[in-house]
Amino acid sequence: MRSDAEQNRDRVLAAARAEFAAHGPAASLNKIAQRAGVGPGTLYRHFPSAQALLVAIIAEDVAALCAHGTGLLGHPRPGEALRTWLRAVAVHATAMRGVVATESLGAAADSALAGCHDRILAVGSALLTRAGAADDAGDLLTVVNAVAWASERLPPEEGRLDRLLSLVTRGLPEDVIPPV
Template sequence: MVVAEQPRPRRMRADARRNQERLLAAADAAFAARGTDASLEEIARAAGVANGTLYGHFPTRQALLEALLRERMDALAGRAAELAAGTEPFEGLRRWIDAAVDHATRYRGLSAACLRALEDETSELYAACHALLGAAGQLVARTRAAGELRADVTERDVFTLVSAVAWAVGEGTRDQADRLLASALAGMRAAGTAGNRPESR
């Protein structure tokens, strides 16, 4: 039996690759300055290409975000496995939440975009955001099994917390956001564990 050769993926032309690189650089600058709602037309103009070229490479805003953040999101998802293997359960969860907040604050509105993508299977961010949700779930389950996390805390709660802290960073100060995060983490701890024990009088 002869197996037909699979067609090789077509290589991107050099000019198309340069256009894509310029678009990604312009999008990174625009999203960092104005958030994920920055004008796509302005991004195309800053990259020196027509709107049609932008949409040819990135049909939607979510596709552009996914291309910009793919490696960072993959690394953040993989970080959960590293922390699960090398840290105490609650400390691992705390460190991952810190890393997730750092990721979410790269662009204002990013965490909200990821929360929306979780409910939209057509979004280019759907798979990556679900991978992050799964990473959070891995650490939540481990911490709960160790008796260090309240039984009612879920990975969705963790995502909501990351979103809230990212919003606080954008609207206030990092110190304020850190206090919010510390208070929320203390509230998530199981009663009687370190960090959630009433002080002796």
């Protein structure tokens, strides 16, 4: 890809991330193109549909989330590493105002997102194993996503997400995740 085309793509992704964070599923592709400083044709050349744009954003975010989790595998306190990563998962889940949960993305997007889910599950399993927990990473991630969903829909309140996550992680043995 030419450098100017790559820069345009990066600007579109940044603008889309901001628009989806601000407006959720109601984000406008025209506003995304305007915010990125490109024409609609440029946006559609890189991303032929809103679904393709969403999948690209989510894939980038999941790659960063998984790299963060993989880096935490070397943390000297495995329980703290797991807690830190679970919070990052919850923040990731709320990043675009529930757009992934509310949009029907189609079979191709669902397949791409299934790969993202598998990568998150693998990192979560590795962190749980390192922390010495026998719990199921899939179940734990389901609960963390539910906490993220609930915290996003309740009236804004400082510290709510962390309090809810603390309630969830209390179910893990204290030697895995010490109480807050």
